[in-house]
Amino acid sequence: MPVYFRHSSSLEHDTGYGHPERAERIRALETELDRRGWLGWERREAPRASEEQLLAVHSREHVAAVRELSARAGAFDLDTPLSEGSWEAALHAAGGACALVETLFAGGERLGFAGLRPPGHHAERAQAMGFCLFSNVAVAARHALDGLGAGRVFILDWDVHHGNGTNAIFRESPEVLFASIHQYPFYPGTGPLADVGSGAGEGFSLNLPVPGGSGEDVFASLVEHVAAPAARQFRPDLMLISGGFDAHRDDPVGGCTLETSSYGELARQARALADELGVPVGVVLEGGYDLDALAGSVAATMEALADGGAPRPADRHPLAEAAAGTLGRYWEL
Ligand SMILES: [Zn+2]
Numbered sequence: 001m002p003v004y005f006r007h008s009s010s011l012e013h014d015t016g017y018g019h020p021e022r023a024e025r026i027r028a029l030e031t032e033l034d035r036r037g038w039l040g041w042e043r044r045e046a047p048r049a050s051e052e053q054l055l056a057v058h059s060r061e062h063v064a065a066v067r068e069l070s071a072r073a074g075a076f077d078l079d080t081p082l083s084e085g086s087w088e089a090a091l092h093a094a095g096g097a098c099a100l101v102e103t104l105f106a107g108g109e110r111l112g113f114a115g116l117r118p119p120g121h122h123a124e125r126a127q128a129m130g131f132c133l134f135s136n137v138a139v140a141a142r143h144a145l146d147g148l149g150a151g152r153v154f155i156l157d158w159d160v161h162h163g164n165g166t167n168a169i170f171r172e173s174p175e176v177l178f179a180s181i182h183q184y185p186f187y188p189g190t191g192p193l194a195d196v197g198s199g200a201g202e203g204f205s206l207n208l209p210v211p212g213g214s215g216e217d218v219f220a221s222l223v224e225h226v227a228a229p230a231a232r233q234f235r236p237d238l239m240l241i242s243g244g245f246d247a248h249r250d251d252p253v254g255g256c257t258l259e260t261s262s263y264g265e266l267a268r269q270a271r272a273l274a275d276e277l278g279v280p281v282g283v284v285l286e287g288g289y290d291l292d293a294l295a296g297s298v299a300a301t302m303e304a305l306a307d308g309g310a311p312r313p314a315d316r317h318p319l320a321e322a323a324a325g326t327l328g329r330y331w332e333l
Pocket of ligand 1: 159161246
């Protein structure tokens, strides 16, 4: 039975009136999953991340700053306010992602979802930003590498924003293949195609920027013709998805045009790839700010991940051709 990690502390991170990254997101998606019997998935309580897990990715000063700003309900910037409940929420969001990979490595279940907040992919080693406090997916990937015997982790980030935090944390590492499909130019301004990583990590950052208005055909093409073939050659031990749902056409923040069903299609692509590679796959929640679109898209993702089935073949889009031109130096695309 696939596993879903949640925790009530996700509701206690209060970002204030009018903020898109709000507790109602979790209520909306849990109400929808409840209505659908959680699609048969087993719910588990997300534990707190340990200090050791956090410090494997973040600086001691950063962890202390999150705790201190939470205690006095301060803010890192206008986008990233904290409340008294933020510290616990952030610990459980990172801890849920770690527990997810532990479950996937325990030898039983091969699929899971960590549905917690705050999101994480904008948080860098020593910097919170863009609604994110700790880099949940990076903490989980590091935990898999350092603590669970994984040699290589593939991260697919389909949030509409560039996962600058994840990218920065693993920029020089050949242990993590990071593929991000994101609207560009757009917040946070990073992630051009030419940014391929550096040092020993050169070629291990696959930044796949797309123009506003891009839809399923573009996203699916970039997965099929760029991210998937690179991942096959990378031969990961684990696949993680930074699951943001703000590329949905109804999202008030993003400017792309995915449908609810598009997330099912992306999830089918991910599942087919994971099956082919013989690796488990876990999704870590990132953005998604239209409540109905978020709830429906998360459910579509979980359903398609669990059911599997062949994804539709995607045409080789000109953006995939361009990406293959640049990234073809590192991977056979
Ligand atoms: Zn986003």
